[in-house]
Amino acid sequence: MSYQLGIDTGGTYTDSVVVDENQNILAKHKSLTTAYDLTVGIRNSISSLPDEYLERINLVALSTTLSTNSVVEGRGAPVAVLLSGYNEQQVQRSGLAEIVDRDFITLLDGGHSATGAENQPLDRELARDRILAQQDRVSAYAISSMFGTRNSAHEQVLRDLVRELAGKPVACGHELASGLGAPRRALTAALNARMILYIEELINSVERILDDLEINAPLMIVKGDGSLVNAATARMQPVTTVLSGPAASVIGACALSGKRDAIVVDIGGTTTDIAIVTDGQPELCQDGARIGDWQPMVEAIRVFSIGLGGDSEVRYRAGMEISQRRVIPMSLLAHRFPHVLPRMERQLGGPPSPRNNRFALPLQANEVLIRQLNDVERRAWKELRNGPIELDELIEDDRPMLRALARMERMGLVIYSGFTPSDATHVLGMSNHWSTEAAIIGTQVWGRQMRYLYGYGDWQSGDAISPSRQVFDLMIRQISQKIIEAGLNQHGKLNEAQSRNLTRLLADIVLARKQDEYPGSLFDLRFADRYPIIAVGGPAKDYFPEVSRKLNVDLELPKHADTANAIGAVLGAVVQIAHVTVTQPEFGVFFLFHRDKPIRFDNLDSAIERATRIARQEAHDMALSAGAVSIETRIDRDANHVRHDIDGELFVSTTVTAIASGRPDCLIR
Numbered sequence: 001m002s003y004q005l006g007i008d009t010g011g012t013y014t015d016s017v018v019v020d021e022n023q024n025i026l027a028k029h030k031s032l033t034t035a036y037d038l039t040v041g042i043r044n045s046i047s048s049l050p051d052e053y054l055e056r057i058n059l060v061a062l063s064t065t066l067s068t069n070s071v072v073e074g075r076g077a078p079v080a081v082l083l084s085g086y087n088e089q090q091v092q093r094s095g096l097a098e099i100v101d102r103d104f105i106t107l108l109d110g111g112h113s114a115t116g117a118e119n120q121p122l123d124r125e126l127a128r129d130r131i132l133a134q135q136d137r138v139s140a141y142a143i144s145s146m147f148g149t150r151n152s153a154h155e156q157v158l159r160d161l162v163r164e165l166a167g168k169p170v171a172c173g174h175e176l177a178s179g180l181g182a183p184r185r186a187l188t189a190a191l192n193a194r195m196i197l198y199i200e201e202l203i204n205s206v207e208r209i210l211d212d213l214e215i216n217a218p219l220m221i222v223k224g225d226g227s228l229v230n231a232a233t234a235r236m237q238p239v240t241t242v243l244s245g246p247a248a249s250v251i252g253a254c255a256l257s258g259k260r261d262a263i264v265v266d267i268g269g270t271t272t273d274i275a276i277v278t279d280g281q282p283e284l285c286q287d288g289a290r291i292g293d294w295q296p297m298v299e300a301i302r303v304f305s306i307g308l309g310g311d312s313e314v315r316y317r318a319g320m321e322i323s324q325r326r327v328i329p330m331s332l333l334a335h336r337f338p339h340v341l342p343r344m345e346r347q348l349g350g351p352p353s354p355r356n357n358r359f360a361l362p363l364q365a366n367e368v369l370i371r372q373l374n375d376v377e378r379r380a381w382k383e384l385r386n387g388p389i390e391l392d393e394l395i396e397d398d399r400p401m402l403r404a405l406a407r408m409e410r411m412g413l414v415i416y417s418g419f420t421p422s423d424a425t426h427v428l429g430m431s432n433h434w435s436t437e438a439a440i441i442g443t444q445v446w447g448r449q450m451r452y453l454y455g456y457g458d459w460q461s462g463d464a465i466s467p468s469r470q471v472f473d474l475m476i477r478q479i480s481q482k483i484i485e486a487g488l489n490q491h492g493k494l495n496e497a498q499s500r501n502l503t504r505l506l507a508d509i510v511l512a513r514k515q516d517e518y519p520g521s522l523f524d525l526r527f528a529d530r531y532p533i534i535a536v537g538g539p540a541k542d543y544f545p546e547v548s549r550k551l552n553v554d555l556e557l558p559k560h561a562d563t564a565n566a567i568g569a570v571l572g573a574v575v576q577i578a579h580v581t582v583t584q585p586e587f588g589v590f591f592l593f594h595r596d597k598p599i600r601f602d603n604l605d606s607a608i609e610r611a612t613r614i615a616r617q618e619a620h621d622m623a624l625s626a627g628a629v630s631i632e633t634r635i636d637r638d639a640n641h642v643r644h645d646i647d648g649e650l651f652v653s654t655t656v657t658a659i660a661s662g663r664p665d666c667l668i669r
Contacts, residue, residue, distance in 0.1 A: 001020060001021060001056070002021065002056050002057070002058040003018050003019065003020055003021075003026065003053050003056050003057055003058070004018070004019045004020075004057065004058065004059045004060075004061065004570040005017070005018055005019075005046070005049075005054070005057045005059070005060045005061070005215070005217070005570070006018075006019060006060075006061050006062075006063075006566035006567055006568070006569040006570040007042065007045070007046065007060065007061070007062045007063070007206065007566055007569065008062075008063045008064065008065075008245060008248060008563070008565035008566040008569060009033060009038065009041070009042065009062070009063075009064045009065075009066060009202060010033060010064070010065045010066075010245060010268050010269060010270075010565070011033060011035075011065060011066065011268065011269045011270040011309075011311065011326060012032065012033055012268065012269030012270075012310070012311055012332075012538070013030045013031065013032060013033055013268075013269070013538060014030070014031050014032070014033045014038075014041040014042050014044075014045045015028065015029070015030050015045060015562070015563040015565065015566040016028065016029050016045040016046050016048075016049055016563075016566060017560075017563050017566040017567050017570070018049055018050075018053040018054075018057075019567065019570050019571075023255065023571065025560055025567065026053055027049050027050055027053055028049075028560065028563045028566070029045050029046075029048040029049055030045065030538075030562065030563065031044035031045040031048065032044075032332075032336070035363050035364060035415075036361075036362045036363065036364065036365060037365070038201060038202055038205040039205040039208060039209060042205055042206060042209055043209050043212075046209060046213065046215075047209075047213065054213060054215055057215050057217045058217050059217050059218060059220065059570065059664055060206070060210060060215065060217050060218070060219045060220065061219075061220045061221075061222060061228060061569040061570040061572065061664075062202075062203075062206055062219065062220070062221050062222065062569060063221075063222035063244045063245050063247070063248035063249075063565050063566065063568065063569040064199075064202060064221075064222075064241060064244050064245055065244070065245030065246070065268060065270065065271065065565075066198055066199075066202060077138075077139035077140065077193075077194050077195075077196070077197040077198070077366055077368065077369075078101075078104070078137065078138045078139055078366075078368055078369060079100060079104065079138050079139060079140050079141060079142055079190060079193040079194050080100075080104045080105075080106070080130070080131075080134040080137075080138045080140075080141050080142070081096060081100055081104060081105045081106065081141070081142045081143075081144075081186065081189070081190050081193075082106050082108060082127060082130065082131075082141060082142070082143045082144075082158050082162075083105065083106065083107050083108065083143075083144055083145070083186055084108045084109075084110035084111050084122055084143075084144070084145035084146065084148075084154040084155070084158065085108075085109070085110045085111015085112070085119055085120075085145055085146030085147075085154070086107055086111070086144070086146060086182065086186065087107070088107070090182055090183050090186075091105060091107070091183075091186075093183045094182075094183035094184065094186050094187045095183075095187055096183075096186060096187055096190055099187075099190060099191070099194065100190055104134060104137075104138065106126070106127070106130045108122065108123045108126055108127055108158075109121065109122065109123040109126075110122035110123060110145060110146075110154045111145050111146030111147065111154065112145065112146060112147040112148070112150055112151040112153075112154070113147060113150075114147055114150060114585070115150070115585050115591060115598065116147065116150040116151035116591065116593060116597060116598035117151075118151070118153075118154075119146065122154045122157055122158070124157070124161070127158055127161055128161060128165065131161055131162055131165045131166050132165055132166070134166075135165065135166035135167075135168065136368075136371070137368070137372065138168065138368065139168070139169070139193075139196065139197045139366070139368045140168055140169040140170065140171065140193040140194070140196045140197065141162045141166070141168055141169070141170050141171070141193060142170075142171045142173075142186070142189040142190040142192065142193040143155050143158045143159055143162070143170060143171065143172045143173065143189060144172070144173035144182065144185050144186040144189045145158075145173070145174075146182055147180070147182070148172070148173050148174040148182075148185070149173075149174050149177070149180065149185070149581075149593065150581075150593045150598060151593075151597055151598065152172070152174040152595050153597065155172045155173060155174050156172075158172075159172055169193070169196045169200075170193075171189045171190075171192035171193040171196070171237075172189065173185040173186060173188065173189040174595070175236075175237070176188050176189060176192055176237060176240075191242070192237065192238060195238040195241070195242075196235075196238050197366065197368075198238070199234060199235065199238035199241060200235055200238075203219070203221070203231045203234065203235060206219060207219060207231065218230065218627060218664065218665060219231045220572075220574075220627060220664050221233075221234035221241060221244065222241070222244045222245075222247060222248045222568070222569050222572055223240045223241060223244060223247065223300075223575075224240060224241065224242050224243035224244055224246075224247050224300030224301065224303075225247060225284060225300050225301055225575065226247040226248065226250065226251050226282070226301055226568075226572055227572050227573060227574060227575035227576075227661070228572040228573065228574050228575075228626075228627070228664055229574065229576075229626040229627065230625075230626055230627035232625075233622075233625060233626045233627070242300065243273075243300045243301060243303050243305065245266070245268075245273075245565050246266055246271075246273035246275065246301065246303045246305060247282075247300065247301045247303070247568070248564075248565045248566070248567075248568035248569045248572070249264065249266035249273065249536050249537070249564045249565045249568055250264045250266075250275045250277065250282050250301055250303070250568065251568035251569075251571050251572060252536065252563075252564035252565060252566070252567035252568025252569075252571070253266070253534045253536045253558065253561070253564050253568070254277055254280065254534075255567065255568065255571055256534075256536075256558035256559065256560055256561065256564060256567065257534045257556050257558045259277070259532065259534060259556065260277070260278075260279055260280040261277065261278055261279065261530055261531050262276075262277050262531055262532055262533070262534045262556075263275075263276055263277075263483060263486070263487075263531050263532070263533045263534070263553075264276075264277055264282075264533075264534050264536070265479070265483065265533055265534070265535050265536070265537075265540070265544070266535075266536050266537045266540075266564065266565070267308075267309060267310070267479070267535070267536075267537040267538075267539050267540055267543065267544075268309050268310070268537050268538065268539070269309045269310050269311035269326065269422075269538075270307065270309045270311060270312070270326045271305050271306060271307055271308065271309050272305075272306050272308045272309060272479060272482065273303050273304070273305045273306075274303065274304040274305075274306075274482060274483055274486040275301055275302065275303045275304075275486075276302070276486060276487070276531070282301045282302065283301070283302040284300070284301060284302065285300055285301070285302040285303075304482060304485065304486045304489065306324075306482055307323070307324025307325075307326075308322060308324070308475070308478055308479065308482070309326070309421075309539070310329070310420060310421050310422040310425070310538065310539040311326045311327060311328070311329055311332075311420050311421075311422060312324065312325065312326060312327075312420060312421060313325045313326070313327045313418045313419070313420060314418070314419050314420060314421065314424075314446070314471050315418075316449075316450060316453075316454040316456055319456065320450070320456065320457075320470065320471070320474065322421065322471070322474055322475060322478060326415070327415065327416050327417055327418035327420060328359075328361060328415060328416070328417040328418070329417070329418075329419075329420040329422040329423050329434065329439070329442075330344070330357055330417060330418070330419060330420075330423050330435075330438045330439060330441070330442030330443075331422060331423050331426045331431075331434035331435045331436065331438050331439040331442070332422070332434045332435075333359060333361075333388065333417045333438065334434070334435040334437070334438030335434040335435045335438070337387055337388055338435075339387070340359060340388060340390075340438075341435075341437065341438060341441070343390055344357075344438060344441045344442060344445065345441060347392060347445050348441055348444055348445050348448070352445075352448045352449050352451075352452045352453055353392055353395075353449075353453075354449070354453060355391040355392045355395065356392065356445045356446070356448075356449055357417060357418055357419055357442055357445050357446060357449075358390070358391040358392070358416050358417060358418065359388035359389065359390050359391070359416070359417040360380075360384065360388060360389045360391065360405045360408075360409070360414050360415075360416055360417075361384065361388050361414065361415055361416075361417070362381070362384045362385075362413065362414060362415075363412060363413060363414055363415040364412060364413060365413075366412070366413065369411050369412070369413055370413070373404075373408070374404075376400045376401060376403075376404045377404040377407065377408055379401065379404075380401050380404045380405055380408065381408070381413070383401075384414070388417070389401075389405065391405070391416075419442050419443060419445075419446040421471055421472070421475050421539075422434070422439075422539070423438075423439040423442050423443055423468070424439075424443065424467075424468035424469075424471040424472050424475075425468075425472065425539070425542045426439035426440075427439050427440055427443050427464045427465060427468040428465070428468050428469065428472060430541075430542040431539075431542060439464075440464045443464040443467055443468055444462055444463075444464050446467065447459050447463065447464070447467045448461075450467070457470075472543075475543060476543060476546050476547055476550060477507075477550075479543060479544075479547050480507065480547050480550050480551055481503055481504075481507045483533070483547070483551065484503050484506055484507055484527065484551075485503040487527065488502055488503060488506075526552075527551050527552070527553060531553070532553060532554035532555060532556055533547070533548055533551075533553050533554070533555050533556070534556050534558065535547075535555060535556070535557055535561065536558065536561040536562070536564035536565075537561070537562065537564070537565075538562050540557060540561055540562075541557055541561075544557065573628075573661050573662065573663060573664070574623055574626050574627055574628035574661065574662050574663070574664055575623070575659065575660070575661045576619050576622035576623040576626055576628075576659075576660050576661075577619060577657060577658070577659050577660075578614075578615045578616075578618035578619040578622060578657070578658045578660075579615065579655055579656070579657050580592065580593070580594045580611040580612075580614050580615040580618075580655070580656045581593045581594075581611075581653060581654070581655050581656075582601075582604070582607045582608055582611050582653060582654050582655075582656070583652065583653040584604070584650070584651050584652060584653070587650075588602065589601075589602070590602070590603070590604055590607040591607075592607050592610055592611050592614075594611070594614055604651060608637075608654065608656065611654075611656040612635055612656050612658075615635070615656045615657065615658035616633050616635065616658045616660075618658065619633055619658035619659060619660035620633055620658075620660045622660065623660035623661065623662055627664055627665050628660070628661070628662030628663065628664065628665065629662055629663060629664075629665045630662045630663055631660050631661065631662035632660070632661055632662065633658055633659065633660040633661075634658075634659050635656065635657070635658055635659075636656075636657040636659065637654055637655070637656055637657070638654060638655045638657070639651070639653075639654040640652045640653045640654065
């Protein structure tokens with residue numbers, strides 16, 4: 001018998017599972033993710049599995065939340081963006097300036113019209129100058145052109161220039177998204193470029209370990225829609241791995257529970273991801289799933305991904321707030337570096353400081369960013385190799401290094417420690433996998449900060465239980481509210497602002513502890529009457545019994561729920577999708593848009609027949625290239641008509657979609 005190996009690399013843990021041909025779980029192991037050097041955590045996780053299974057692996061499937069986390073946290077490698085035919089207003093609408101330094105966004109003459117005709121020639125000279133000027137300061141380039149999905153000629157020219165002049169990875173908008181909406185397509189290309197380095201490092205790390213362990217099996221990566229692609233395809237389009245981890249967890253949760261109707265909630269260290277499954281199928285989000293504050297144009301499982309997890313920082317912002325910012329829990333810090341405990345005790349005995357509980361650790365070794373460090377920052381980077389740096393120590397002795405670490409944290413090279421919900425569950429006795437002693441001290445230190453620096457809280461001195469209980473209750477409420485919001489968004493009838501406002505109103509009623517809190521209420525609200533919650537992820541057992549009680553919803557915590565992502569990774573199929581659009585810009589004239597210049601037809605049937613052949617062939621070739629065998633392809637058409645008073649129903653456009661699927665090629669390499 002041969003076996004499959006599933007791996008999930010998250011922000012906190014890397015999980016590995018071995019599954020047999022009947023989807024029985026034979027072995028599993030969790031190891032801490034080592035973000036600074038991913039190979040360490042991945043190797044620890046895989047090599048801890050029994051050798052007799054590893055010798056007979058015929059497929060390795062990898063899911064990850066690293067790309068999801070990077071979007072939610074606003075982290076990513078430095079990139080340059082080249083926009084052909086865009087204007088400043090479109091840049092502002094896109095949100096690009098929030099993730100890319102404005103100096104690295106270049107507006108170029110060029111672009112095409114809605115019919116694919118060139119608006120003006122591409123400014124190649126300016127493009128050449130900007131590519132050369134930025135090549136040593138960025139890890140990759142993102143390219144998008146106006147109506148690039150109708151005519152990709154300018155994007156292809158810019159892509160070739162980048163490869164020729166800089167030799168850096170390139171993300172093109174027309175290769176990632178088929179829809180219009182130029183600002184969002186530009187954002188999608190930029191997010192993709194920012195992730196290339198992360199995904200490249202992850203895949204390289206896994207491949208090196210597989211070679212070292214003599215596991216001679218193909219490596220497949222989970223996409224955000226739950227399907228699989230080979231490593232080469234994932235390297236080219238890493239943005240498709242956004243929601244890879246959540247998608248794998250949905251597949252794994254359904255397989256573990258056997259439920260066909262359910263609310264699947266996956267809580268990890270950085271995010272909480274919610275998906276609704278009906279009749280065994282999670283809904284796909286054709287226009288892109290929302291991830292934190294962003295919505296890239298990537299087809300994925302409709303997941304509500306929020307920056308709320310066990311490692312989220314608890315801080316003061318006009319009250320207690322659980323932020324989207326991920327930090328190293330104090331309990332984990334002392335678990336990994338026991339020598340910090342005396343320093344934490346010293347902080348507890350000294351005057352409160354905004355830097356209490358703050359230790360700096362290396363997060364990633366991005367060579368492009370490291371080359372940009374000044375002398376003080378290089379000294380700090382070297383010092384970090386010796387272990388965590390306590391910020392309180394630097395305020396008197398080395399303020400330049402304190403400022404250097406702050407800048408490096410903003411760059412994404414450094415991560416801070418802090419008080420988190422994981423610390424609170426350790427204090428409350430719900431968790432014990434890290435240092436409970438450090439959790440208690442860290443909570444006490446944080447409580448003193450809140451009282452004496454911000455005037456918040458009325459806990460007794462030395463009390464760690466009360467603030468931890470308050471943090472726990474806040475987590476329960478925020479998770480419950482997001483599950484309600486996911487329900488409101490199930491059918492896509494509300495925009496973001498509407499759903500959030502309505503959620504606040506409904507949450508007060510649904511989360512009321514007793515019916516008599518609203519005497520005489522005309523509403524008798526029942527939430528998810530037929531849909532149980534399937535909770536997976538490491539912290540699920542801590543929070544969801546109380547969440548289900550608050551929402552009055554059935555709960556299932558499946559066996560192996562802590563490794564659901566890794567299990568779901570090996571259960572996917574290879575699926576690739578190709579879109580071709582046909583429009584009628586004027587009566588009797590039809591244009592087929594695909595890649596390069598549009599093709600003109602005088603007959604609609606001929607245009608659709610050609611579009612179908614192109615889409616079918618492209619989807620098949622993509623599936624084959626992504627590692628599929630036994631490929632089957634189906635065709636969908638989405639036609640758009642308008643009603644005219646004189647001419648009757650008029651054809652406007654249609655999108656021909658080919659969906660090619662097959663099983664992973666498990667032949668020995």
